[in-house]
Amino acid sequence: MEILNRAVDFSDFPKIDLYVAAAVGVFLLVFPALPHSGFTMATMIQFLMFSVYGMGWNTIGGYGGQVDLGKAQYVGIGAYTTAVMMVRWDVPFWVSLPIGMALAVGWSFVIGYPLFRLKGHYFAIATIATSLVLKDVFESWSFIGAARGLKIPIKGEMPNFLYLQFRQDYYYYYIILAFFFIGLFYINWFRHSRIGYQLRSIKDNEDIARSLGIDAHWAKIRTYAVATAFVAAVGSFHACYNFNIEPEDVMGLDLSILIALMAMLGGAGSLFGPIIGAAILVPMKNYLGAWFGATAGLVGLDLIIYSFIIMLIAALEPRGIWGMITRLRTGRRN
Amino acid sequence: MSLLKVNELGITFGGLRANWDISFEVAEGELLGLIGPNGAGKSTLFNCISGFYAPTAGKIYFRGRDVTGFRPFEMARLGLARTFQVYVATGDLNVLEYVMVGSFMKTSSRLKAKAKAEGLLENMNLTGLAQERVANLPVAAQKRVVMAAALATDPELLLLDEVAAGLNPSEIDQMINVIRWVHSELKITVFLIEHVMELVMKLSHRVLALDSGLLIAEGEPAKIVLNPEVIKAYLGERYVAQHSGRGGERA
Numbered sequence: 207m208e209i210l211n212r213a214v215d216f217s218d219f220p221k222i223d224l225y226v227a228a229a230v231g232v233f234l235l236v237f238p239a240l241p242h243s244g245f246t247m248a249t250m251i252q253f254l255m256f257s258v259y260g261m262g263w264n265t266i267g268g269y270g271g272q273v274d275l276g277k278a279q280y281v282g283i284g285a286y287t288t289a290v291m292m293v294r295w296d297v298p299f300w301v302s303l304p305i306g307m308a309l310a311v312g313w314s315f316v317i318g319y320p321l322f323r324l325k326g327h328y329f330a331i332a333t334i335a336t337s338l339v340l341k342d343v344f345e346s347w348s349f350i351g352a353a354r355g356l357k358i359p360i361k362g363e364m365p366n367f368l369y370l371q372f373r374q375d376y377y378y379y380y381i382i383l384a385f386f387f388i389g390l391f392y393i394n395w396f397r398h399s400r401i402g403y404q405l406r407s408i409k410d411n412e413d414i415a416r417s418l419g420i421d422a423h424w425a426k427i428r429t430y431a432v433a434t435a436f437v438a439a440v441g442s443f444h445a446c447y448n449f450n451i452e453p454e455d456v457m458g459l460d461l462s463i464l465i466a467l468m469a470m471l472g473g474a475g476s477l478f479g480p481i482i483g484a485a486i487l488v489p490m491k492n493y494l495g496a497w498f499g500a501t502a503g504l505v506g507l508d509l510i511i512y513s514f515i516i517m518l519i520a521a522l523e524p525r526g527i528w529g530m531i532t533r534l535r536t537g538r539r540n
Numbered sequence: 541m542s543l544l545k546v547n548e549l550g551i552t553f554g555g556l557r558a559n560w561d562i563s564f565e566v567a568e569g570e571l572l573g574l575i576g577p578n579g580a581g582k583s584t585l586f587n588c589i590s591g592f593y594a595p596t597a598g599k600i601y602f603r604g605r606d607v608t609g610f611r612p613f614e615m616a617r618l619g620l621a622r623t624f625q626v627y628v629a630t631g632d633l634n635v636l637e638y639v640m641v642g643s644f645m646k647t648s649s650r651l652k653a654k655a656k657a658e659g660l661l662e663n664m665n666l667t668g669l670a671q672e673r674v675a676n677l678p679v680a681a682q683k684r685v686v687m688a689a690a691l692a693t694d695p696e697l698l699l700l701d702e703v704a705a706g707l708n709p710s711e712i713d714q715m716i717n718v719i720r721w722v723h724s725e726l727k728i729t730v731f732l733i734e735h736v737m738e739l740v741m742k743l744s745h746r747v748l749a750l751d752s753g754l755l756i757a758e759g760e761p762a763k764i765v766l767n768p769e770v771i772k773a774y775l776g777e778r779y780v781a782q783h784s785g786r787g788g789e790r791a
Contacts, residue, residue: 271630400650403637403644403653409630410630411629411631414686417616417621417624418616418642420616475632525632
């Protein structure tokens with residue numbers, strides 16, 4: 207019970223934040239009833255997916271300060287587990303979802319154990335490398351469709367809740383919205399849990415953290431596993447939502463960087479940061495990306511913009527938009 | 541039985557003997573000082589004892605148990621806490637949260653951790669700063685916060701690495717009172733490195749002196765400052781030669 211109480215305890219936020227958050231929550235719940243285009247709906251679903259990716263990244267990357275640029279490998283494991291099990295053995299989504307998460311978490315221990323011996327940039331580079339290696343493996347593994355990927359066939363009548371196959375997008379919307387709220391409440395619990403505090407102290411000063419009885423290496427591995435479970439769950443969802451997955455889509459470097467970027471732009475190490483980041487970057491990516499690519503013929507310009515944003519965050523406010531908000535508030539007090 | 545026993549401890553970095561053949565014991569309830577010129581190997585000794593460095597020779601016993609080569613968090617869980625000479629805060633923890641990290645070593649309950657941290661902050665006159673970010677505090681307050689976090693782990697032995705460095709005289713007095721309180725009220729054995737002699741002389745029961753990685757003297761604070769080996773280590777051989785006559789007269 208105490209766990210549940212803490213998951214819904216937002217008392218350390220100012221009232222105004224809670225009103226805004228409640229308003230956003232209500233908007234998200236009623237959005238499908240409002241007039242919208244199919245493109246807007248797709249953008250909203252992506253926004254929710256990236257919010258959950260970002261929340262996961264935020265545990266190890268934000269609260270723990272370990273910049274992880276290899277989250278796509280776990281998206282891939284989740285997505286491929288669900289797709290392969292559905293295509294080959296007719297296994298429903300709700301069965302393959304926990305299996306995919308478990309496989310990804312298992313792999314995260316294998317990767318995390320040696321990688322967390324590294325620090326700072328070396329860790330970040332190593333996460334990129336492992337992710338790309340796994341992508342190469344998947345691209346040449348014919349059992350799972352190699353580079354062509356997998357296409358999930360239609361299973362009987364729609365709407366099909368077992369296999370997550372729907373004609374209307376709002377079904378997908380509400381399923382990922384449920385993930386979003388579960389994730390949000392989990393992170394709210396996490397940030398005030400023992401492991402949350404320990405991780406923040408590791409970020410602050412690892413030597414002091416170790417002198418306070420914290421096994422820093424193991425704390426990082428455990429949190430990395432939590433982050434992995436988040437992204438793998440969304441990966442499984444992604445497979446069903448898209449019907450079609452390829453290594454390039456679900457395991458590419460772009461995805462890894464976008465996940466980290468959303469959380470960093472919004473505010474690494476804050477509860478709402480990843481959501482704010484996703485709310486800005488996903489629409490920008492979709493609308494600008496579409497416009498640049500189709501109209502202006504400038505494919506790749508969006509990537510330049512991302513890089514520019516990374517530089518801006520690094521130079522101006524490492525704690526992202528949430529950091530700016532906090533600074534404005536405390537600045538007024540002084 | 542001694543709380544901590546160090547036996548012929550040595551550590552070398554490349555060709556440098558940072559600690560060599562160091563043996564001593566810390567009794568339960570003692571307040572022990574460690575002095576020595578810069579580069580004598582004092583912090584290195586602390587790092588060996590608290591598990592940050594693995595000694596290349598010798599043994600360390602804590603409560604009679606061989607703990608040589610134990611890792612820092614294992615030493616902390618056995619009851620050895622420490623502070624650091626230099627503290628670099630990069631995170632966004634506030635003072636209360638920082639001390640709670642320490643109390644989380646022994647409990648996973650947030651309420652218990654918080655209650656304990658608040659008690660410590662009150663006793664150390666830090667309650668007013670509870671909601672401040674540690675990184676924004678002045679050095680003196682930061683050192684007290686790190687010390688409070690160390691105390692929150694309920695240690696039996698506390699190693700203090702230059703807690704008075706950079707403090708002004710009134711802050712030094714405050715720190716002396718805090719250490720006295722830790723020692724007499726919390727019943728924690730204290731082993732401290734210090735350059736501020738006022739603090740060492742007022743507090744320690746016994747003082748160890750280190751020079752060039754070797755233990756050169758050991759004794760009561762009043763006697764150790766008259767020890768020719770110690771004077772030589774601080775002031776050089778020539779000074780001792782010039783003043784040895786006068787020292788004799790006074791005796």
